[in-house]
Amino acid sequence: MNEHSTAATSPRRSPTLILTALAFAATSIAVMQTVVTPILPRLQGRLDVSSSAIAWVLTGNLLAAAVATPLIGRLGDLRGKKRYLLVSLAAVAAGSVLAALTTSYPMLVAGRVLQGLGGGVVPLALSVVRDEFPRHRTAGSIAVIGATISVGSTFGSVLAGLIADRADYHLLFWMSAAVAVISIVLVWLIVPDTVKRGHPGRVDVLGALTLSGWLAALLAAVSQGSRAGWGSPLVAGGFAASAALFGLWVWWALRCAEPLVDLRVMTRRPVLLAGLSGMLTGMAMYGSGLLFAPFLQAPS
Numbered sequence: 001m002n003e004h005s006t007a008a009t010s011p012r013r014s015p016t017l018i019l020t021a022l023a024f025a026a027t028s029i030a031v032m033q034t035v036v037t038p039i040l041p042r043l044q045g046r047l048d049v050s051s052s053a054i055a056w057v058l059t060g061n062l063l064a065a066a067v068a069t070p071l072i073g074r075l076g077d078l079r080g081k082k083r084y085l086l087v088s089l090a091a092v093a094a095g096s097v098l099a100a101l102t103t104s105y106p107m108l109v110a111g112r113v114l115q116g117l118g119g120g121v122v123p124l125a126l127s128v129v130r131d132e133f134p135r136h137r138t139a140g141s142i143a144v145i146g147a148t149i150s151v152g153s154t155f156g157s158v159l160a161g162l163i164a165d166r167a168d169y170h171l172l173f174w175m176s177a178a179v180a181v182i183s184i185v186l187v188w189l190i191v192p193d194t195v196k197r198g199h200p201g202r203v204d205v206l207g208a209l210t211l212s213g214w215l216a217a218l219l220a221a222v223s224q225g226s227r228a229g230w231g232s233p234l235v236a237g238g239f240a241a242s243a244a245l246f247g248l249w250v251w252w253a254l255r256c257a258e259p260l261v262d263l264r265v266m267t268r269r270p271v272l273l274a275g276l277s278g279m280l281t282g283m284a285m286y287g288s289g290l291l292f293a294p295f296l297q298a299p300s
Contacts, residue, residue: 021186022125023148028179030152038161047105052223064116067212072120082193089184092118096177100170131194207260214245
């Protein structure tokens with residue numbers, strides 16, 4: 001830990017136990033994000049919606065996660081990482097229950113967006129490792145969390161296909177809720193809290209609003225392009241709104257003393273290359289999932 005953080009007054013716990021709880025929580029997020037990909041064609045038929053509409057079951061979740069990741073991470077730094085780990089996991093559990101109980105397309109998307117607020121779990125888990133673990137164990141512990149996320153993503157996709165073939169798809173969301181609840185219990189019992197001392201800092205609300213605004217407008221315009229026409233007023237307006245909000249977001253991020261996303265850091269070559277690599281990997285992974293799931297399940 002550094003001089004700006006302090007652990008709660010509870011007895012110090014074994015790093016191995018803490019790592020187990022954090023890795024399980026991170027795995028629950030990976031399972032939640034990938035579990036719907038194999039069942040998208042079935043959901044489309046069951047809910048009687050278009051391909052672009054059903055994609056929002058995945059896209060809405062990722063959009064919420066994109067905004068929640070820096071926002072929840074910042075709140076965790078300011079007000080306690082354990083607290084916001086629990087808040088994020090509770091959002092995943094609540095969204096999973098909502099998705100499990102509904103047969104309505106709008107409510108399913110709402111449940112998936114609520115699940116996406118759990119996107120802050122992974123950065124908070126990595127931050128706890130940095131604060132609580134001896135320096136010689138930090139790199140290995142981060143690697144363990146990364147490996148469990150990969151395993152969780154694979155496990156979620158495979159299990160989703162098996163369950164969807166033999167049971168109702170709602171069972172997948174009940175499974176996600178159960179894993180989130182177990183994660184809540186583990187984090188509550190095992191993970192110590194860390195709170196920041198000194199300057200209280202602030203949350204960049206305008207940065208969060210403009211970030212979510214330009215992303216949502218861009219994704220909405222792209223998703224409607226094939227249906228309404230790329231030159232239609234609706235799609236053109238979406239792109240224009242996205243561009244305007246993006247410009248405002250960049251301007252504010254460069255002007256704000258404590259921005260939600262520090263764009264100046266992106267000028268560093270290693271950070272820029274890592275960010276581009278992550279973006280391209282995500283595009284390939286989720287894009288291929290959206291394409292291959294209906295292709296492989298189409299009648300021969």
